[in-house]
């Protein structure tokens with residue numbers, strides 16, 4: 001039975017200008033412009049369904065129709081907007097700066113509040129609430145670290161990095177070997193709420209974020225989804241591992257070198273959507289930092305074209321692995337490409353975990369790469 005979906009007043013206030021300025025140019029649907037790095041736009045259209053209702057323009061058309069009182073079936077709307085990776089590519093390709101991905105996210109919020117969500121989304125949301133995060137909390141040396149960083153570093157690892165064998169464990173060992181104290185701020189391994197926000201449970205996500213003990217000190221956040229979520233809540237103390245490392249290296253307090261007791265592979269950098277420039281997102285400069293850091297270490301052959309702001313999503317985000325696992329795997333395989341035997345390095349641990357699960361390529365995240373192939377030390381001349 002069809003169920004109508006009235007939109008709240010805030011929808012028009014927030015997105016009215018986007019809804020009525022869309023030029024219907026279809027750039028966000030199927031643009032191809034190789035000179036600009038645009039090789040199609042939407043991972044969902046490419047690897048799940050070519051129906052326009054799944055596209056950014058589809059979200060705009062849907063929201064406008066709902067606003068004008070057209071009785072679309074809420075279940076069908078939910079099926080479409082929750083089968084989106086939330087990658088934002090439709091926004092980076094829109095020539096007039098509209099926000100179709102944000103509109104899709106807002107439709108998720110409305111649907112979630114009305115309790116009209118696909119069964120896999122409901123199950124994923126319930127799992128997160130029950131566990132306190134996207135993965136089972138895993139024990140590791142990161143849990144036993146010092147309570148006060150002193151001249152060390154405060155860290156919020158986040159769900160993906162805390163998973164068994166994840167980046168947090170590797171990072172703990174890397175920092176300890178350098179004699180750098182780490183104060184882990186994971187508050188009993190609770191999610192910061194980013195994973196709930198992605199599934200449309202925006203109010204709950206805000207409450208989880210506000211409930212975190214931030215300690216009021218600058219801290220490194222490992223997952224970029226977490227970092228974006230915390231910053232969106234006004235947390236100006238949150239920054240990234242790369243920003244911390246870059247600052248320490250530039251300030252002469254830290255030194256970094258390749259280990260000489262392991263063979264270091266050639267590295268291919270792969271973009272993560274959470275670092276894509278989006279309206280209302282505080283930008284990080286981490287892709288440039290990664291290119292320069294790894295280039296300086298001599299481990300990347302060719303980073304020309306990285307980062308490509310139009311790179312297609314690998315399928316890790318937006319709940320895609322829960323809603324449409326086969327489509328999410330196809331996205332990962334397409335993202336990784338053919339026979340390249342380079343180690344694939346992507347800055348966001350969640351992308352790395354999804355890519356590794358979906359292929360035989362060797363894939364790593366930045367923290368795990370640094371821990372395995374580099375040696376960090378306090379610089380002898382540092383202050």
Ligand code: SF4
Pocket residue numbers: 041042043044045054055056084085086087088089090091100101104313
């Ligand atoms: S956010 Fe990404 S997956 Fe979703 S509609 Fe836009 S381009 Fe497609």
Ligand code: SF4
Pocket residue numbers: 021022023024025026027028029056057060093094095096097098099100
């Ligand atoms: S949202 Fe932007 S890119 Fe998409 S159809 Fe409208 S104007 Fe074109």
